[in-house]
Amino acid sequence: MNADMASGAILASFLLLLLAFTSVGLFFAVGMIRRLRHERDQLMHQEEVIFGFIHDVADVFAYSDHIDLDRMLDRVLFYASRTTHASSAAIFLYEKEDQAFHARAISGLFPPLQGQVEASLSRAVSKSQAIHDLVRSQVIHQGEGLIGEAADFGSAILIEDAERDARVPQYELDFLHIRSILLVPMRFMQKTMGVMAVVNRIDAKPFSQTDLNLLQALADQASVSIHYAGLRDTLDEKKRIDHDLTVARQIQTALLPRSIPAFEGIELAAFNDPAQEVGGDYYDFIQIDDHHLGMAIADVSGKGIVGAIMMSISRSVLRAQAETSLSPSEVLKGVNRIMFEDISEDMFVSMLYMVLDTRTRELVVARAGHERPAWCQAQDRSFTIIDSRGLALGIADQDSFDLAINETRVHLEPGDVVIAYTDGVTEAMNAQAEEWGVERLLETVYPSAPHGANAVLNGVREKLARFVGSVEQYDDMTLLALRILS
Amino acid sequence: MRECLIKREERDDLDIVRLDGALDSYSFPRLETALNELRDSQRHQVVLDCGGLDYISSAALGALIGFARRSREAGGDLKLVKLSPKIFNIVELLGFHKILEIHTSVEDAVNKFNA
Known part of the structure; x- marks a missing residue:
């Protein structure tokens, strides 16, 4: 009887020990699987972004021969937002007439980058329409603000934490709040013709270097199309072939x-x-x-x-x-x-x-x-x-x-x-x-x-x-x- | 550059296409037409005799790979024979000798098809 109890106790403690080891092992295994799964997801995500981007770029170009500039820009913005997961985006083009930048295309609720606007907004009936109109009407002179800076230096500006950056205007209104912003110059043949900007990732993360590279690549392509958008209509077929080679x-x-x-x-x-x-x-x-x-x-x-x-x-x-x-x-x-x-x-x-x-x-x-x-x-x-x-x-x-x-x-x-x-x-x-x-x-x-x-x-x-x-x-x-x- | 002459010889189930001249973006469409005709008549076993070929553009090479792939999908192949050292070097540099089957003589390629 005693011997039976003793062997029962040994068996019980052995089983307990086994359970403990298995739990620890299982704990680590679950942790590892979770980590691997996370890494795999990240890689798959990255690949998806690049893959999507290639299709987008090809798409923008495929139709750029016969669509007008504004439609092309809207398309570029659509892909810019999709690629960088931005909640809003805008393209500012340089106009020769007044030698300043104007917002030519806007997607989402793009906040004004030239500050002090809230007083006029509080009276507006449709806030989003008022913001859209305001951004559209703003005249940004050379060297002025973030747009001017990106255009003047011809280089991208990536601000991960916009709240701590004095160059970024801060608003009380929640929907105008800028958490992270990315601006890239649109250049072609040594000439800056505009700036493309995206604001706030929808997943609340800051924009990354990868976002910057992809956005710059998209801006580079768009710049070529913008440059030729005006000329294209006036060319006849013969000229078009020469022109294609030039392009x-x-x-x-x-x-x-x-x-x-x-x-x-x-x-x-x-x-x-x-x-x-x-x-x-x-x-x-x-x-x-x-x-x-x-x-x-x-x-x-x-x-x-x-x-x-x-x-x-x-x-x-x-x-x-x-x-x-x-x-x-x-x-x-x-x-x-x-x-x-x-x-x-x-x-x-x-x-x-x-x-x-x-x-x-x-x-x-x-x-x-x-x-x-x-x-x-x-x-x-x-x-x-x-x-x-x-x-x-x-x-x-x-x-x-x-x-x-x-x-x-x-x-x-x-x-x-x-x-x-x-x-x-x-x-x-x-x-x-x-x-x-x-x-x-x-x-x-x-x-x-x-x-x-x-x-x-x-x-x-x-x-x-x-x-x-x-x-x-x-x-x-x-x-x-x-x-x-x- | 020399024009490219294309001659076709039917041998049972397979076809031998002989090239003489230079295959560039101007002359390639003629070969393309010849190869397309073979494909349309369900003849997918082709030996391309490059003995008389003194130049091939990279675009033409790319198109040959496309043909080889489509022939394989239809159960046939496009095999290259008698490449000059210069053309073989280009093919080898691009790594295409790993994709295209290359033989030294027409007979070798024919035997491979019949094997």
Whole structure:
């Protein structure tokens, strides 16, 4: 009997212990699942935003040929609000007549950004209509307030916590309250034509850097359309074709970086020589964080407007993806995943994407079907072609692409030069139908490498110009050079 | 650039399309028409003989991949043969040798279809 009781007690305590362990384990497991689920949701959300954005951009452009400016702007605002989850948005355009900015399109209850308005509002019957009319009637002079600031400096303003920022007007009325605000300039060909602003995310979170990037990309596209909206109607068919090529060219030019980011200890240079027929090359420098620089060079297979739109989509997608990882092959996988779904099966983009750690001078290279970059080492004056496996973007499904691509790491030393180029450079032809070729390119880079990244570029341009002579080139020529300072 | 001549030869269930010249955005539509005709008559097994091809634009390459994919969906394929080293380099640089099936001779491709 005693023995039975004892064994019963042991069994009971064993069961209790087991229960305790299982509960602790279960507790941690539930926590972990919850965390993983949260991470998955965040990733899915991010992807959804970018995916939606691409469709939106394509949509805005698809119809911009035959709709008027106001309808186009309304559409842009609709997508701007949807992409950034803003509760209200507005586009302010610069008018030549009075040299000031006016709200040309408004979506939602956009609060006036020039303060002191509540007295007049308290008498209004329909408050929302009164606010709309007020914002519409305000004249914002150059350099005045947030709009003037964004336009003058030509750069975006992101205010996460607007309540603590003296530049943002604060209102007693709840529906005018500004918690977070984001403004981006609308520029085209060195000219600021307006500012797009979004106010308060509907989920009460502040606007983020991702919102800023997407809104700026949308503003860049809209700027092109605004610029041409007035001209379009007067063009006949013949002119329209020439004009389309010009638009494509200008979209391309507008997409190239306006300035090259400055990093201590490195020197960067780039050029893009467009051909008669729009080729669809572009390059980009992306400052990922304080000591990581992303460098991209790409060639789109389509020509004309379609190629230019493809290029702008690739650029937006790459910029959004570049933030998510320091591994260039991972970034390109992300770009392909989005583009494969979205682009016509007959089109593709070859892209080289490299990430440089400016502290350690480690360069990681991934190649989506693009020309391999060349690395000129200062120490022994030797050339290495940096090779890695990969496939052009937009042509293979996720599994095939992910399997095909890898990345290569090299350690750069002071004085080293890395050049990346598009096939327009090496396939440039002279009157005898000879191609310039990689050999000649490398022979040109070699002597100018010690004199800096710009010297390398100038050397290539000179030699190339002498080689082709007066023969018209059919493909764009793009080259970028990176040099580690001694 | 040279014009692109396109010759078609029927061999049982498959077709051999021979190219001679340069395939760019101006000459590609002719090949496109030829390939579309094959598809419309339910002939999805095509060998593209590139022995005489001295140039191919990237847009034309993209379109060939589109054709290959659609042929595969219909149970056939578009196989490339006799690529010059220069054209093979372009195909390899873009990674398309992983997507398109490439053979050194027409017979190899024909045997592959019949295997």
